[in-house]
Amino acid sequence: EVQLLESGGGLVQPGGSLRLSCAASGFTFSNYAMTWVRQAPGKGLEWVSSISDSGGNTFYADSVKGRFTISRDNSKNTLYLQMKSLRAEDTAVYYCAQDTGAFDIWGQGTMVTVSS
Amino acid sequence: QAGLTQPPSVSKGLRQTATLTCTGNSNNVGNQGAAWLQQHQGHPPKLLSYRNNNRPSGISERLSASRSGNTVSLTITGLQPEDEADYYCSAWDSSLSVWVFGGGTKLTVL
DSSP states (O other): OOEEEEEOOEEEOTTOOEEEEEEEESSOGGGSEEEEEEEOTTSOEEEEEEEOSSSOOEEEOTTTTTTEEEEEETTTTEEEEEEOSOOGGGOEEEEEEEESSSEEEEOOOEEEEEOO | OOOBBOOSEEEEOTTOOEEEEEEOOTTTHHHHOOEEEEEOTTSOOEEEEBTTTBOOTTOOTTEEEEEETTEEEEEEOSOOGGGOEEEEEEEEETTTTEEEEBOOEEEEEO
């Protein structure tokens, strides 16, 4: 079964850091680009960042550029999102998604709350 | 990074037909096409169609998508209670090298 499982969310103070992980199974992880999408409470979907299948190309939304870093370990079938200098407006459910030119497979999401 | 434009809400009766729209520009929808996603409350999004009118396996034939210029549409026929959800469009913007989403349309089945 194709599956994505996010972890690493939680409560963090403004200015703090957090690293999210997304464990993939059921497909050849190294063949696919991957993406992080977030959804603030009661709001719509917002693209955060994408990474190519090899990890050689990365892309970021302006709202997170310079603060977030996407990476992957194809030997561990895992996608990461390192988040620094977190702000209240980063509070959201963070989803990872398989990127085939459309977002085919989604994880269940992990909640990140930035609050003092 | 401006997003795609969707109407906030659409309401239709049971067994009626609903058409949802999503407008972008020539760098995203007009160039790369768009995908449609469905999200029920408390659940992750689910891909309904991609590259304008390709349906993943398991997606109902009551759903069809099309594109005209910089606008894509999702038509759902024979509306059922389970179609009540939020619908999002997404597209790659080749000029900005970013993904863009629409703000979402809440479909209510009366």
